[in-house]
Amino acid sequence: xxxxxxxxxxxxxxxxxxxxxxxxxxxxxxxxxxxxxxxxxxxxxxxxxxxxxxxxxxxxxxxxxxxxxxxxxxxxxxxxxxxxxxxxxxxxxxxxxxxxxxxxxxxxxxxxxxxxxxxxxxxxxxxxxxxxxxxxxxxxxxxxxxxxxxxxxxxxxxxxxxxxxxxxxxxxxxxxxxxxxxxxxxxxxxxxxxxxxxxxxxxxxxxxxxxxxxxxxxxxxxxxxxxxxxxxxxxxxxxxxxx
Numbered sequence: 146x147x148x149x150x151x152x153x154x155x156x157x158x159x160x161x162x163x164x165x166x167x168x169x170x171x172x173x174x175x176x177x178x179x180x181x182x183x184x185x186x187x188x189x190x191x192x193x194x195x196x197x198x199x200x201x202x203x204x205x206x207x208x209x210x211x212x213x214x215x216x217x218x219x220x221x222x223x224x225x226x227x228x229x230x231x232x233x234x235x236x237x238x239x240x241x242x243x244x245x246x247x248x249x250x251x252x253x254x255x256x257x258x259x260x261x262x263x264x265x266x267x268x269x270x271x272x273x274x275x276x277x278x279x280x281x282x283x284x285x286x287x288x289x290x291x292x293x294x295x296x297x298x299x300x301x302x303x304x305x306x307x308x309x310x311x312x313x314x315x316x317x318x319x320x321x322x323x324x325x326x327x328x329x330x331x332x333x334x335x336x337x338x339x340x341x342x343x344x345x346x347x348x349x350x351x352x353x354x355x356x357x358x359x360x361x362x363x364x365x366x367x368x369x370x371x372x373x374x375x376x377x378x379x380x381x382x383x384x385x386x387x388x
Contacts, residue, residue, distance in 0.1 A: 146280060146368055149174035152226040154219060156180040156209065156266060157236030159188035161332050162284065165357035166233055166364055167191055168198075173365070176201040178222040178229075180236065182208050201226070209236055209262035210254070219270035229273035231368060234263035234306075235284040239334065244297045252298050259302035260309065267313055267323075275320040282364055283310050285327040287382045303327075307378050314376030322375040326363045329382020331355035350384030 153170045157163035159181040167177050168191070177195050179202055181188035188204050195202035203225050209215045223229045237259045242251055263283055274281065288296055289303025307325060314323040330345050331354065337345075346354050363379045380386055 146230075146372065148231075148368060150176065151230040151277075152176045152178065152222070152228045153231035153233060154178040154180065154205075154222045154229060154266075154270070155233040155235055156218075156262070157182075158191055158233075159184035159186075162328065162357055162360055163233075163235040164191045165361055166235055168194060169361035169365060170231070170233075170368075171195040171198050171200040171202070173369075174200065175231070176226055178202075178226065179204045180209075180218065181206060182236070209266065210257040212261060212265045215262045215265035216269035218266055219273055223273045228277065229270055230277045230279045231282070232267060232270045232274065232279070233282045233284070233364070234266060236262060237284060237286075239286075239296065239299050241295055241334075242298060243295055247298050255298045255302045256305070259299070260305040263306060264309060264313075267309075271317060271321065274317075279321055280368055281313065281317075281321060281323040282367055283323070283325040285310070285325040285378055287327050287329040287380065287385060290327060290378075290380070290386060310378060311376045318375060322367075322371065324367045324371065324374060324376070325378040326360055326367070327378050327380045327382070328360050329355060329380070329385045331357065331360055331381065348385075348388065349382070350388050353383065355381060355383055 153175045155167040158167040158179045179192045192202040285306040286303040288300040310325040
């Protein structure tokens with residue numbers, strides 16, 4: 146796919162990996178729909194940076210826990226830009242809680258934001274993406290491929306994203322490719338101390354933490370060069386799954 150002048154909706158693009166992906170796509174010439182829920186100032190800062198690159202950007206506020214609002218978001222984007230070619234489902238939450246500590250409210254919040262929202266945004270985007278043989282990229286997590294007992298519901302939600310990717314790829318073929326990227330030690334939680342970060346790096350086979358650039362490289366491959374790839378989850382974790 147030639148990304149120049151195409152339109153991408155990146156959910157959760159006010160902060161962290163969502164912002165990095167939105168900026169990387171803008172650098173390739175895409176017009177960007179910047180979605181946020183609570184991080185309005187950060188989302189507007191992302192849009193300003195995109196505008197500084199000479200690209201068109203617009204900001205969309207939506208609570209993706211509302212399935213009707215999630216489903217309607219792509220239409221709003223298409224009405225603003227006249228098209229929708231790429232959807233990146235990157236909005237997510239990560240909450241530390243063991244099985245015993247997980248309340249029904251915490252469970253629902255993780256499942257609604259990490260999994261259900263991606264389903265309904267993709268559902269709403271499908272008709273627009275089909276017109277231009279578009280692409281969907283889901284942000285999974287290494288935690289969806291291995292169990293982390295201290296992040297029980299998070300792991301389960303991200304495992305759902307892996308299966309969501311396969312299911313949508315089958316359902317939307319041949320018009321839309323659907324793939325996922327599963328980051329590992331790329332952006333640890335903000336409250337981790339240096340000792341924890343050092344331990345994480347030392348127990349990763351490549352002996353370092355990753356960066357958002359490692360994730361955006363995988364996203365760009367799937368968008369620009371992965372036309373014959375669908376239903377796959379690309380792991381970007383420095384080898385942690387094989388340690």
